[in-house]
Amino acid sequence: MPDTAVAPIDDHPSENEAGLIFQHVARQRIKLLDAFLAPHGLTSAQVYLLNRLLREDGRTQVELARLLGIGTVAVSGMVDRLEAADWVERRPDGKDRRTKRVFLKASATSKKHVLSEAAAQVNALSFETLSEPEVEQLLSLMRRVRGNLRDALAGELPTLVRD
Amino acid sequence: MPDTAVAPIDDHPSENEAGLIFQHVARQRIKLLDAFLAPHGLTSAQVYLLNRLLREDGRTQVELARLLGIGTVAVSGMVDRLEAADWVERRPDGKDRRTKRVFLKASATSKKHVLSEAAAQVNALSFETLSEPEVEQLLSLMRRVRGNLRDALAGELPTLVRD
DNA sequence: GGCATTCTGTTCGCATCCTAATTATAAAGG
DNA sequence: CCTTTATAATTAGGATGCGAACAGAATGCC
Numbered sequence: 464m465p466d467t468a469v470a471p472i473d474d475h476p477s478e479n480e481a482g483l484i485f486q487h488v489a490r491q492r493i494k495l496l497d498a499f500l501a502p503h504g505l506t507s508a509q510v511y512l513l514n515r516l517l518r519e520d521g522r523t524q525v526e527l528a529r530l531l532g533i534g535t536v537a538v539s540g541m542v543d544r545l546e547a548a549d550w551v552e553r554r555p556d557g558k559d560r561r562t563k564r565v566f567l568k569a570s571a572t573s574k575k576h577v578l579s580e581a582a583a584q585v586n587a588l589s590f591e592t593l594s595e596p597e598v599e600q601l602l603s604l605m606r607r608v609r610g611n612l613r614d615a616l617a618g619e620l621p622t623l624v625r626d
Numbered sequence: 627m628p629d630t631a632v633a634p635i636d637d638h639p640s641e642n643e644a645g646l647i648f649q650h651v652a653r654q655r656i657k658l659l660d661a662f663l664a665p666h667g668l669t670s671a672q673v674y675l676l677n678r679l680l681r682e683d684g685r686t687q688v689e690l691a692r693l694l695g696i697g698t699v700a701v702s703g704m705v706d707r708l709e710a711a712d713w714v715e716r717r718p719d720g721k722d723r724r725t726k727r728v729f730l731k732a733s734a735t736s737k738k739h740v741l742s743e744a745a746a747q748v749n750a751l752s753f754e755t756l757s758e759p760e761v762e763q764l765l766s767l768m769r770r771v772r773g774n775l776r777d778a779l780a781g782e783l784p785t786l787v788r789d
Numbered sequence: 790g791g792c793a794t795t796c797t798g799t800t801c802g803c804a805t806c807c808t809a810a811t812t813a814t815a816a817a818g819g
Numbered sequence: 820c821c822t823t824t825a826t827a828a829t830t831a832g833g834a835t836g837c838g839a840a841c842a843g844a845a846t847g848c849c
Binding site: 653656657660686687688698699701702703722723724725726 | 797798799800806807
């Protein structure tokens with residue numbers, strides 16, 4: 464077995480909890496989703512993109528970037544890999560020769576059920592011990608934090624204390 | 627200017643919000659922290675490690691992995707880069723010839739203020755519009771989610787629906 | 790004592806994300 | 820029309836994280 468995994472994350476109620484817990488949760492969710500998807504030859508990020516296309520096929524790469532909250536460079540690489548594995552294909556736009564639209568191929572649409580179910584399972588396990596109102600509250604607070612961060616990244620950064 | 631950044635994340639209250647918001651928040655926090663640290667030649671992950679050493683210097687790499695919630699491979703690479711940039715140094719353990727302990731160098735300890743202040747600033751901006759009790763509740767819920775995910779990753783994975 | 794097991798750290802290869810810079814195309818203004 | 824500006828996608832290069840597989844050292848059990 465791999466000797467790289469190092470076991471439980473520290474649980475001390477130390478002040479750095481606030482600093483790392485967001486990253487821990489995000490990474491653990493990715494890990495769990497990857498475990499579900501590995502048998503199907505997919506990764507978590509790829510499934511987020513495919514699920515997006517299942518809802519509205521034929522998006523441009525810029526649209527996908529916006530919808531997924533990542534940059535166009537990341538989309539470009541992911542579509543490369545998805546195309547190489549025959550999950551999607553790029554097609555020219557017709558009206559604008561710069562843009563390429565991404566379409567699902569049959570291999571992807573036939574796995575529709577797996578894709579949405581995997582994401583749902585991760586949510587179910589994440590929120591297992593939370594009540595319905597608690598989940599709502601958590602998501603509501605997270606949306607507000609995301610808004611704060613968006614504002615902070617959009618504006619001028621306050622200067623740090625002098626070195 | 628860079629044309630890779632693609633602007634605001636979609637704000638539709640769609641059902642995938644739960645699926646991506648954790649990653650959005652984690653990544654935005656990293657981005658903000660990186661912006662603060664770039665002038666000092668540091669990255670966010672490096673500062674998490676350095677801050678850990680500021681609290682207790684001379685940890686082994688396995689201890690650091692546990693405290694940071696990452697694998698030993700990731701720690702190895704990060705210590706490589708930190709050592710190359712002269713922020714830390716590895717020293718043998720004396721009792722156990724396998725282990726290497728990581729110590730801060732003067733260049734790091736002299737920036738102590740910057741390191742902790744940057745992390746504090748990111749928290750302040752993240753929680754700007756939240757009241758004190760709301761922050762507490764958010765962190766409490768996040769800790770429970772982390773616990774759920776830890777359990778899920780430790781146990782047997784439920785099998786997905788058939789393809 | 791000796792051999793199997795466990796543990797620490799590393800190297801390798803990969804996926805994902807970033808910024809900066811480049812190419813190609815489209816749109817806008819004089 | 821033609822120059823400037825904006826947009827879509829890509830390439831190049833780096834950081835972070837993972838799992839697999841390995842070497843070397845410690846430990847445990849007979």
